[in-house]
Every structure is written in C-alpha cells, then in structure tokens.
Amino acid sequence: MEKIAKIISCKDITKVFDTGETKTHALRGVSCDIAEGEFVAIMGPSGSGKSTLMHVLSFLDRATEGGYFFRGKDTKDFDEEKLAFIRNQEIGFVFQSFNLMQRVSVFENVELPLLYDFYTKTTQNKEDKKTNKDRVMNALKSVSMEHRLHHMPSQLSGGEKQRVAIARALINNPKIIFADEPTGNLDSKSGLQVMHVLEGLNKQGHTIILVTHESRTAEHAQRILRIVDGKIVDDKRVHNQRSVDTDNILK
Amino acid sequence: MWSNIKLAVFLAIKTILRGDKGSLILTVLIMLVVFLNLLFVDAVFKGISTTMDEGKINYQYGEVTIEPRPGDKYIKNTNDVIDAIQDFYYVRSIATHLRTSATLKNDKYNDGRDVAQFGAGVVGIDPEIENDSIDLKSHIIEGKCLEKGDYGKALLGADIAGGYGSSPFPEDLEGVRTGDKITAIYGNDVVRDYEIVGIYKTKNFDTDSKMFVLQDDLNSVLGTTNESSEIIVRLTDKHLSQKALDDFAKINLSNYEISDWNEKLSFGATINKSFDMIGSILRIIGSFVAGLVIFIIIFVDIVNRRKQIGILKAIGIPESAIMQSYIIRGMFYTVLGIILGFLLMNFGVIGFFRGHPIDFPMGDMVPVIKREALRMSVILFVVAGLIGSLIPAIKEVRKKILTLMR
Ligand SMILES: Nc1ncnc2c1ncn2[C@@H]1O[C@H](COP(=O)(O)OP(=O)(O)OP(=O)(O)O)[C@@H](O)[C@H]1O
Numbered sequence A: 001m002e003k004i005a006k007i008i009s010c011k012d013i014t015k016v017f018d019t020g021e022t023k024t025h026a027l028r029g030v031s032c033d034i035a036e037g038e039f040v041a042i043m044g045p046s047g048s049g050k051s052t053l054m055h056v057l058s059f060l061d062r063a064t065e066g067g068y069f070f071r072g073k074d075t076k077d078f079d080e081e082k083l084a085f086i087r088n089q090e091i092g093f094v095f096q097s098f099n100l101m102q103r104v105s106v107f108e109n110v111e112l113p114l115l116y117d118f119y120t121k122t123t124q125n126k127e128d129k130k131t132n133k134d135r136v137m138n139a140l141k142s143v144s145m146e147h148r149l150h151h152m153p154s155q156l157s158g159g160e161k162q163r164v165a166i167a168r169a170l171i172n173n174p175k176i177i178f179a180d181e182p183t184g185n186l187d188s189k190s191g192l193q194v195m196h197v198l199e200g201l202n203k204q205g206h207t208i209i210l211v212t213h214e215s216r217t218a219e220h221a222q223r224i225l226r227i228v229d230g231k232i233v234d235d236k237r238v239h240n241q242r243s244v245d246t247d248n249i250l251k
Numbered sequence B: 001m002w003s004n005i006k007l008a009v010f011l012a013i014k015t016i017l018r019g020d021k022g023s024l025i026l027t028v029l030i031m032l033v034v035f036l037n038l039l040f041v042d043a044v045f046k047g048i049s050t051t052m053d054e055g056k057i058n059y060q061y062g063e064v065t066i067e068p069r070p071g072d073k074y075i076k077n078t079n080d081v082i083d084a085i086q087d088f089y090y091v092r093s094i095a096t097h098l099r100t101s102a103t104l105k106n107d108k109y110n111d112g113r114d115v116a117q118f119g120a121g122v123v124g125i126d127p128e129i130e131n132d133s134i135d136l137k138s139h140i141i142e143g144k145c146l147e148k149g150d151y152g153k154a155l156l157g158a159d160i161a162g163g164y165g166s167s168p169f170p171e172d173l174e175g176v177r178t179g180d181k182i183t184a185i186y187g188n189d190v191v192r193d194y195e196i197v198g199i200y201k202t203k204n205f206d207t208d209s210k211m212f213v214l215q216d217d218l219n220s221v222l223g224t225t226n227e228s229s230e231i232i233v234r235l236t237d238k239h240l241s242q243k244a245l246d247d248f249a250k251i252n253l254s255n256y257e258i259s260d261w262n263e264k265l266s267f268g269a270t271i272n273k274s275f276d277m278i279g280s281i282l283r284i285i286g287s288f289v290a291g292l293v294i295f296i297i298i299f300v301d302i303v304n305r306r307k308q309i310g311i312l313k314a315i316g317i318p319e320s321a322i323m324q325s326y327i328i329r330g331m332f333y334t335v336l337g338i339i340l341g342f343l344l345m346n347f348g349v350i351g352f353f354r355g356h357p358i359d360f361p362m363g364d365m366v367p368v369i370k371r372e373a374l375r376m377s378v379i380l381f382v383v384a385g386l387i388g389s390l391i392p393a394i395k396e397v398r399k400k401i402l403t404l405m406r
C-alpha cells in the first residue's frame, strides 16, 4: 500500500478567509495523502470545511499556508497558466449545482475543455476536430446521454445535467475527479445513477474525491475522511464498500 | 497570447449568436448612430468648405488666374497671353476681365430724395466668351444675361441690388430691379448711367457684389484697348492646376503673376483649419461615447455572466482566451457599427442630400466624406471599442474562480 504513487499529498494546510472585519479559519491544519486510483469520500457537518479543502486540492483556490504536493510536485510555484493546464488536463470537476455553460449545447459543453490544446498552445485543427467528436460521443455514451446532443442545459433534468457535467469532467481523461455533493440536488434514483458512473470511472483507474453529507453515499468510497471544524478527525477504510445495484436504477 | 484566438472566436460567436438578439441589435444601432453622427458633422463641414471653394473657383478665380505683377495696372498684351496658353490640352476656356470700382447710386424715386449707394467692383466682360468661364447665365434670378451689343447696360449682383435674400453686406441699393436705371461714378470722375438687364446670384459673395458691363463700355471709361486686369483660365480638371502653373512658367509669361485656386483659397484654408479642429474635437467626443457604450455593454454582460466565466476558468480555459472573446465581441459591435454607419452615410444620407442640397448662404451644400477624416474616425472608434471592452474584461476575468462562480 505504501508503494502506490501518491497523487495528492498535503501537510498542515490552513485556509483563512479574511473579509477585513472577520477572519474565518476554514481549514486548521489538514494533512493527508491520497493514492492514485483511490475513491475517497470527505464527510463532515455543514461549515466544517469540506468544500474549502476540495477547492484547495483542485486548484480552484489556494491554501493560506501549508504544503501541497500534486503528483509529487510542490504546487507552491505553479503559475496561473500551469494551474489552468492542470485543471484542464488532469482534473475533472463535478459540482452540486452542475455548472454547465448556458446557451451552449450538451455536445459543446462537453467539447469545451478540448478546444484549447495546451501542448501545442493552439486551437485544434480539422483532424483533431474529428477525434474531438468521437471523444465527446464516447464521454456522453459513458453517462448514457448520447441521445441529448443538441439539447440546451435548460432542457435537461437535474440528473441529466449532472451526467453531462460528468461527461465534461472526464473528456480529457483526467487522473482525478473531484465531486462536491454531486448528488445533493438530485432525487435518489438520479443520485444512484451518478454514483454508478463514478464507481465505473474509479474501476477504470480514475482517482475520485467525493464530498458528501450522507453516509450512505460516502460508503460507495473505499475510504472516508471525516472533517470537523477544519480538521481531519477520522480517516478510515470502508470495509463493505457499497456498490450501486444496477438492476435497480436502469429501470 | 493570441494562439488561442480561435477558441476566443468560438466563445464570442456563441455568446453573440445565442445572446439576446434585441440587445445585440440595440448595441449595433447605438454604435451605428454614434459613428454616423461623427461622419455626418465632419461631412457637413467638408461640404461647406467644398461648396465655398467651388464657388470661388467657378465664379471668381477659375482654376488658374493670371494677373499683372504688383505695380503694373494691367496685363498689357492680353491677346498674346491667350495665344500662348490656349492650346494646352487641359485649358477648357479663357476669359479676360477688365476691373475697376465705382460708386453705384440708385435714385429710388428719381427726385433725389432717397438715393441708395454702394461701392462696388465693376467688371468688363466679353459676353461671347464669358459664359464658358464664369457661368453667370445659369444664375440669373431676374431678367437676362448680358449680351453682345448691350452698350449702356449692366448685369447686377443680387447683394448689390438688395431684396434677394441674405447678404453679408450691411447696405445695398435697396431694391434695384430689371429695367431700372442706376448711376456709376468711377474713380476718374467719369459718370455713366446703366440700365439693368438682369440680376444674378451665385452665392459666392465676392461675385455677387459686382456689376458686369461690356468690356468695350469699360474701355471707354478707362481709356484702355487690349489691356485686362485678370485672365481667368478654366481647366478640364482642377487637379491639373499645378501642371498648368509649371507649363505656364516654361513659356515666357514671367511678366505676370500666375496663381492657381489653391493659392487663391487662403480664406477657405483658414476656415478649413477651424473646421478640422472642431471635427477633431467631435471625433474625440464621439469616440469617447462609443468607448463608453462598449464598456457598459461588455461590463453588464460580464457581470451577468460571472458564473459562466468562473466555470470556463475552472475547466481550464485560459484567462487570455476568455478576455479575447470579450474583446472580439466589443470589436464586433464596433466594426459592425462602423460599416453600417458608413454605408448609411454614403448611400443614404449623402444620396439624399445630393437630391436635396442644403441651401447655405455660400452655396448649395452636399455633405462630403473626407478620406482622411474617415480614416481618423475609424481608427479612433476602433481604439475606443478596444479600450471599452478591454477594461471590463481585464477587471472581471482576472477575479478568483470561486469569487466568479459564487
Ligand atoms: N469565501 C468565503 N469567505 C468567508 N468565509 C468563507 C468563505 N467560504 C467559506 N467560508 C467559511 O469557511 C467555512 C467552511 O466552509 P465550507 O464551504 O468549506 O464548508 P462545507 O463543509 O463545504 O459546508 P457545506 O456542507 O454546508 O457545504 C464556513 O464557516 C464558511 O462560512
């Protein structure tokens, strides 16, 4: 177990929100290692700092203090361009509120992260466009949304939106997927569909970090980090990992 | 920095096409109107000065004027000069003028009770060749033109006659009409009566304050024969005037002062300078307004789309591509406004005024778009649009992802 490569390693991370009048200590020294391929759930009461931790780990925000090594590299000196690169190529996001681009079709939403090629620093050419199409179609198939290509997000149900968001998250085949309460806005059946997709991605080797309130949802993970008041208070393996009963959700 | 331009274009097109059509049309309309306004004021100024210039050329100086050297009173051998220049291919016509001045009197009731007077220039012409050079015939507003053999008759400028609309002179002969008799008292105390055959108005006030008589009539007053005071040379194209000056300098005309319309229009030149100045100020104000419009449109749009921008940044779209997409939008509105504004000006407004010229005191005015002014307006407009979209783009897009996504 120690031999597996650490994709995330952080030490004594603190995050202070300073609004001028008040200082909120959202994270008070968080240390943890996450190995490649793990499925980790972060649990804790509201306001405990789960989202804040996720934002720091996924480069949506920076820690106030502490060390953060991503795939073995110190992230301290990463500039904006490097961070954009990581967010685009190595990370996928799934948010509670879906966060799809409005007025952009399902297909285009999923295609968006592909449009900028960080390696050649150019927008893709015609040839790439073809493979783009295949990749988008594959991503949409893997979440069973290939029949809604030209719909606008506003024409989709919550569960469908979330599955499109997942397709977008995995379009660049990222090492790691962050999901902040991905089932929070969904009914239980749609929620299970989403968890089923995440389980599948984990089986394919993607590292998954899932923030959730519900212990039933958390038990889909292999490991649960419990966070209270900005500190990790518990870090335990899940012994009988739940998995979605597919007969149940696919009607 | 511009390597991701295609992505920026993609984002811009999506937001323009899928955005609210009404506000798109409104924005372009505002830009169009601001640009049109800019072009229009400029074109009116240019139209006024062009009208004035044309008036001076057509009714006063011709394209080239030949005059005696300072100190000489007359061009001595008028016919020799005409012979020397008339065969140049670009010389369209030549007119010779004998000029002097006189005090004109109009005894209104023929009893000496009320006599109006006016100090006027008197020009002696040969009617047979005059109309090809100075076309007074088409500007007769009453009566007829001076003709061969009209001894003792005169054609009078409307500004002298009085009662023919606005004039820059405080006084006139208080209503001389065709058929009236007026008296001219010349500088050498010769006194002549003339019957007015017609009244003309060219709207070039230097011309409209003159009286035209037969050259032979004036010869008898001044005691001249083959002399003239000025030779008006009309060319086929006013832009050939410099060539004419060069050519005339080569044949021996060094006894005379030869100038072209460019040199003669010094008055127009000063007013042009003032117009250019006002035009520049208006251009700057107009561009500022345009920049402000773009700023507001882009700013409001960005603020309404903060979350979308946050999402784009979150999924790893570089800030530069997002900013560029907004600059492209700003440019889209600006350039569309410029193009439509120009088309409307060129084919709509100017076309209309060609059919219905504005009746200015100095002539019938049709707006004219100056190429230089157009270029300056376009450049300033584009720069304003660029700044107007750049500022909100930089200001907002650079914000933290979580701030934007909130
Ligand atoms: N931008 C901010 N400015 C100030 N305080 C903040 C900000 N974001 C979060 N906080 C505070 O930091 C603490 C942790 O917030 P966080 O969103 O991480 O909680 P959470 O565990 O995700 O809660 P929930 O389960 O309700 O989503 C809270 O007390 C919150 O009020």
Ligand SMILES: [Mg+2]
Binding pocket: A050, A051, A052
């Ligand atoms: Mg949260």
